[in-house]
Amino acid sequence: MAKEPGPQNNRHASDDESELSQAAATISKPKTASRKRSDVVATFEPVHTESTAGMIATQIREALMAGALGPGSQLAESELAIRLKVSRGPVREALQRLVQEGILTEVRNRGVFVPKFDAGDVADIYLARQAIESAAVTTLIENNVTETQALERVLRRMNTAVKGTRWSTVASLDAQFHQQLVKATSSPRLVRMLDTLILESRICILALEDVYQATEDLVEEHNHIFDAIQRRDKALALQLITEHMKDAARRLGVLLEAQGDVLNNS
Numbered sequence: 001m002a003k004e005p006g007p008q009n010n011r012h013a014s015d016d017e018s019e020l021s022q023a024a025a026t027i028s029k030p031k032t033a034s035r036k037r038s039d040v041v042a043t044f045e046p047v048h049t050e051s052t053a054g055m056i057a058t059q060i061r062e063a064l065m066a067g068a069l070g071p072g073s074q075l076a077e078s079e080l081a082i083r084l085k086v087s088r089g090p091v092r093e094a095l096q097r098l099v100q101e102g103i104l105t106e107v108r109n110r111g112v113f114v115p116k117f118d119a120g121d122v123a124d125i126y127l128a129r130q131a132i133e134s135a136a137v138t139t140l141i142e143n144n145v146t147e148t149q150a151l152e153r154v155l156r157r158m159n160t161a162v163k164g165t166r167w168s169t170v171a172s173l174d175a176q177f178h179q180q181l182v183k184a185t186s187s188p189r190l191v192r193m194l195d196t197l198i199l200e201s202r203i204c205i206l207a208l209e210d211v212y213q214a215t216e217d218l219v220e221e222h223n224h225i226f227d228a229i230q231r232r233d234k235a236l237a238l239q240l241i242t243e244h245m246k247d248a249a250r251r252l253g254v255l256l257e258a259q260g261d262v263l264n265n266s
């Protein structure tokens with residue numbers, strides 16, 4: 001589909017030149033940065049398509065978090081456009097954004113799919129999570145952050161859920177625990193990075209629905225991490241988060257490999 005002509009096509013060259021000189025002024029005169037920045041912001045394009053694509057990406061993320069799209073599922077641009085009652089442009093953009101983030105995979109001439117992660121991917125996902133969550137734990141302890149009520153609430157629900165509830169509830173609360181841990185740092189970048197990784201972890205875990213078991217030991221690991229943070233014991237908290245990530249990678253890796261063997265032999 002042809003791109004809709006944007007307002008930039010109607011602008012005069014002289015406008016562009018003056019914007020360039022304004023941008024240059026912003027760089028060379030930092031003291032007037034706030035006024036000049038608003039001049040630069042005024043040149044931004046309308047965001048209708050952008051926000052539609054953003055909303056579609058969010059819906060796909062939510063479907064993945066809920067396990068509604070299993071590994072290997074295809075996300076067809078035309079089907080999604082009909083279902084969401086939008087044109088194909090923003091759907092394509094949303095899919096591309098998720099492909100770039102690593103949440104979806106594009107196969108040449110075939111389309112966009114939910115990835116099938118192997119044990120190597122799992123090890124890498126949890127290595128990255130270890131780096132981010134260690135930074136979060138360090139920040140919470142060093143900055144003496146005490147607003148951990150949201151984290152505590154998730155932990156309480158997890159301790160209740162493990163006694164009898166379906167494993168998927170515990171797995172979902174497990175993800176929320178780690179998201180709240182990083183959210184407590186108030187770092188939007190750490191939150192953004194973790195959200196992508198959590199989604200990848202969810203794709204792995206949901207692929208193992210039949211064999212993955214949430215045990216009381218697993219829930220207990222979260223209690224210990226929380227206690228170490230509360231006690232401001234940085235060395236212990238870092239050790240526990242590292243072990244928790246390594247254990248998760250090992251557990252999931254073994255299950256994924258076993259599942260792969262079953263699939264290959266069937």
Ligand SMILES: [Zn+2]
Nearest residue numbers: 174178222244
């Ligand atoms: Zn966990």
